[in-house]
Amino acid sequence: QKIVERYPEEKDALYMIGTVYYHYLPDLEAAVRYFNKVIEMDPLHKTAYNILAYAYDRMGDFDKSIWAINQYISIAPDEANPYDSRADLYAFNGRIDQAIQSYQKALEIKPDFYASQLKLGNMYLFEREYAKAESSYKVVASSSEKEARAVGRLALSLVPSYQGKLQEALQILDAGIAGDGMEQFQEGQIDKHSAKSWIYLGKKEPELALREAELTKDIHDKVYPDDPTRLRPLYAYFLAESGRIAEAEELLREVRKDIEGDDPALMRHYWASLGAIELVKGNANSAVAHLERVQRESLSPGFFVNYLLAEAYLESGKLAEAVALLERMLSSYD
Template identity: 40%
Template sequence: MAAEVAKRAGVNWIVTGKILRLEPNYVLTSQIEHAVTGEIRNTQSVQGEAGEDLFNVIDKLTTEIRMDLSLPEEAGEEPDQSVADITTHSIEAYRYYLEGMDYLNKGYGTEAQASFEKSLENDSTFAMAYLRLASADIPTTSKEKKKMIEKALHYSERSNKKEKMYIESYHAELIGDESGALKGYQSIVNAYPDETEAYYSLGRLHFYCGNVEPALENLTRVIEINPLDKRAYAALAHFYQTLGDIEKSIWAINELISIAPDEADPYDTRGYLYAYRGNVNKAIESFKESVKRDPEFGSLSGLGHMYLFKEEYENAEKCYRQEVASENEYRRAWGRLHLASIPLYQGKLNEALVNLDRVISEDQLDGFEGYPHVWKLNLRSLVHLEKKNREQALSDARRFIDACNKIAAVEDVYYDDPIAMLLARNKEISEAERYLNSLKDKIQDSSAEKMSWYWLASGWLEMEKSNIDAACVHFEKANEFHKGFIFRYSLALAYLKANRLGEAVQVLEQALKIYDATRAFYAIYAVKAYYCLGLAYEKSGSARKAAEQYQIFLDIWKNADPDLEALNDAREHLSRLKGT
């Protein structure tokens, strides 16, 4: 594989090495070979003193390699820093760090977290391990991530120039300074033109800031340097999907699978891409391939969602219960949340509330307060709103806010918008406005991704204030970046209230082709979308199409709680249409 990467990237020479002896002293060997022909150019061997640190011996070997490589003059001017001085003196710490990086590259955030924590148990001053624990891929709260990046900064004096630049750039990103982060990552690639991680970070961040061209340019550069970089292909698959370029999205995901056919992550990614395009059966096939490779990876949730949408509730429950049986606390907590989707999708709101009470208690018994826990409180408030239990809905909204404040860093913005949206839905207009004003101050001139959630919450606020035209404008802005189910559904609802029926029909039809994770979470709306489409068709004069949508809605909610307003209204509308 190394030869293939080198050939495609235009590299001439490959350096390989091994530890020949551990005791009584280290003996290290290496060789320089031609990337294509395999011709051995030079070999090196160094022997450490008895008791000498491994990293000191590595430094000696590095010197030998540089002498044999005939590097350009500029390389000779670079300072020779000790490996131990810029990483760690602990072999075990470094081993666990490399193990964590391997897990991260395969998409195993929880396992990576455990490895980085073990690394720090062996060297509590290892700055790069702290940096990795602050990564978005590690399943921890924003408060914990902030703590980790601050520690990385604190110990960064032991890091080399490049590592310090990464730490400072990611710190800027984590506190919401996207402009500073972009400048930092750009400085890295200016100084180190083949640094794929920095190009990847630039691509990812540019995309979320709405800068499509530089995003794709930087990710393409990653592949030019390393044609087997899995992260770049996964990102491109998602980005092209978001841009509506299905052909390129499929190309990227197939490239990823060809690179890592035995890993779970590529099939999981492909499953969600198929689901987003409305191809539930192909999504199921991909999720099954992922589960086959590793049942603990996390694809059981996606597989369960697809069965939910197909109304195969026993299969969905089986998947979710397998999640609950996981040894990982985050997967258990997600599984508990997903179980509530099954009765919600069927309109069994009373049963869902009983289930939510139980799983919230189970989280508490687990001592778990993370992301999937707080969303159970959010969901319970939404269920009470649907049942017109305003007092209980507001009580749960308050609990949701308290839970968010426990786990969110002060400058964190990812909880403000759902808090504002939930307050607005509960008619707490002034408080919702305060949250949104505070959020706008935090994220002004920020990424398109963050702004899209702000506009979504603002749209719901205006809708609750009966400013429907303003709500439409806000939802339209939100949909410029995000086009997932809840974004499309919210926009369609505003169009319907504004009597913009043609647009409501178009957006609802689009929403009902999207089977993403938000549709499973908002399971009530996932089904009510058929009811809303029926209303839009009926008001447009398309009686037959309206009747079809009402019937789909009523079929899914055939065992729903009998007192639900939408259920009884749909029956009346369908009866009236059949009678004409």
């Protein structure tokens, strides 16, 4: 802001302010205002158009989001990223066929653009074209990049999971964990143990879910020793689901002391887990209050928060709110 006050036409500073408003505060109207200022100064600013498109979409203006991303495409028609972004926007708005076409266009330009390959697999999964989904994920799992291979091994478990074949999904995850171990890539094991914890929770096996959640946290803390708090709120939720509510609440109190006033994103994890634990305790109204707070303060609260909020609405007698939220979740493929 100080740079812009002194140099009002410093577009890089304006762009950075826009990204802060978009990613961290969040304030979509302010972000849009700053990105449009950048574009007025530089009509060929690709990344400004890209984030502007996502901002318009999050504001509920699909037409403007497509206009912005098409501007990016007109500037860089031979790049894969704008087609990938356009596919995201179509997917977010339930337009799977158009999303598939746009992901395919991105891959036509850049065959090793694994983000598009992965999301293309997701679209096939939503369409219940399981063989095509598996084929897409296998491409990612055979990447020349270790990180992509790990993600591909995780994604392969989605095919049986989506069909309710949970034991098969667990076997694929175990094979993926072993593969990550052979490649000495512990980072890749974190999400796989996390996926196993959610599957066990869905199977009504909370002790096994807690075991996997603890493994997730322990590996994360080993790989990222400077970031020990990120997974603790979620671990507290699994403690509560296994009946250890007092321990869960004590852990959350410790987490709050460590992060309050320091990191708004981590505080949203705290409020989400607090709401989830209140739901486990049967305090639906309190759960609604905490989970709605996360929704207000986050551009993308995620499936976990939205699903638990819908459940809390149901348990607190707010049927209309639950139906509306679940309908929104069903219409967006993200």
